[in-house]
Amino acid sequence: MDYCLKNNDIIVSESDFDLDETLDCGQAFRWKKIKSDFDCTYEGKFVNDYLKISQTKKGEFVFHNTSEKDFLEKWVDYFDFNTNYSELKKQFSEDETLSKACSFAGGIRILKQNSWECLISFIISQNNNIPRIKGIIDRLCDNYDERFPLPEELAVETPDSLSYLRSGFRAKYICDAATKVHSKETDLEKIASLPIEDARNELKKILGVGPKVAECVLLFGMHRTEAFPIDVWIKRVLAEYYPEGFPAFARENAGIAQQYLFHYIRTGVEKNPS
DNA sequence: CGCCAGGACGCCC
DNA sequence: GGGCGTCATGGC
Numbered sequence: 154m155d156y157c158l159k160n161n162d163i164i165v166s167e168s169d170f171d172l173d174e175t176l177d178c179g180q181a182f183r184w185k186k187i188k189s190d191f192d193c194t195y196e197g198k199f200v201n202d203y204l205k206i207s208q209t210k211k212g213e214f215v216f217h218n219t220s221e222k223d224f225l226e227k228w229v230d231y232f233d234f235n236t237n238y239s240e241l242k243k244q245f246s247e248d249e250t251l252s253k254a255c256s257f258a259g260g261i262r263i264l265k266q267n268s269w270e271c272l273i274s275f276i277i278s279q280n281n282n283i284p285r286i287k288g289i290i291d292r293l294c295d296n297y298d299e300r301f302p303l304p305e306e307l308a309v310e311t312p313d314s315l316s317y318l319r320s321g322f323r324a325k326y327i328c329d330a331a332t333k334v335h336s337k338e339t340d341l342e343k344i345a346s347l348p349i350e351d352a353r354n355e356l357k358k359i360l361g362v363g364p365k366v367a368e369c370v371l372l373f374g375m376h377r378t379e380a381f382p383i384d385v386w387i388k389r390v391l392a393e394y395y396p397e398g399f400p401a402f403a404r405e406n407a408g409i410a411q412q413y414l415f416h417y418i419r420t421g422v423e424k425n426p427s
Numbered sequence: 428c429g430c431c432a433g434g435a436c437g438c439c440c
Numbered sequence: 441g442g443g444c445g446t447c448a449t450g451g452c
Binding site: 179180275280281282283284285322326360362363364365366382383384385386415419 | 431
């Protein structure tokens with residue numbers, strides 16, 4: 154990854170990066186695509202941060218109105234620019250299916266998201282579809298000046314008071330997560346550094362957090378790249394392409410491989426049936 | 428209209 | 441331990 158300063162922007166060159174593939178692939182639900190003069194532009198609103206980012210036709214990236222300090226201290230980490238995805242994809246290409254998945258959407262990166270936001274988002278995701286997940290999270294953030302609410306703010310809510318979300322049976326799960334995180338009965342920072350099996354068990358103490366949601370929080374909210382979320386789509390991949398089991402050589406970064414496969418099976422295979 | 432969605436829980440055996 | 445019905449809501 155190379156970068157330079159231009160006016161008030163940071164211009165980044167990075168070949169293993171595509172905005173649509175990374176910001177709209179089901180790992181994050183709150184990036185908005187907006188109209189601009191660039192090839193594509195997204196904006197993201199966080200508790201204490203805001204970013205507008207564009208991709209040019211040449212494949213460069215513009216971090217609008219961003220200081221070098223913020224870029225180096227926040228966004229390099231958030232977009233995982235210190236990880237060499239070319240090297241990862243090279244390893245993955247030993248496997249035929251993974252190789253196809255990587256070449257279908259080689260610009261996916263695993264974002265380092267906030268663990269609390271990730272926990273609530275993936276609790277909402279269960280037995281749900283992506284457009285509706287986004288809708289529920291939008292209604293939530295609209296209620297807090299367009300930012301994601303803090304644990305202490307959600308801890309005072311009840312399933313009844315959250316009815317405006319229209320999140321169905323998940324409202325009681327949101328409340329339980331907020332109560333446990335706010336009281337530190339669930340300490341997300343501590344969980345992030347536990348051995349992964351202990352971390353899984355801690356997360357699953359929250360009502361509505363089972364194996365799948367726990368893996369998503371570990372992968373997308375704590376950057377544990379060995380976590381491997383298995384949803385209905387990945388079940389299809391495993392049944393169809395890996396009846397003997399997922400290849401062991403990719404285990405350390407199985408979560409990243411999973412994300413290529415997820416995007417490939419959802420949108421790639423149908424377009425290019427083999 | 429019915430089927431499905433980045434599932435988990437409670438109950439049954 | 442595994443199997444199955446149920447849970448809200450709405451996209452398609």
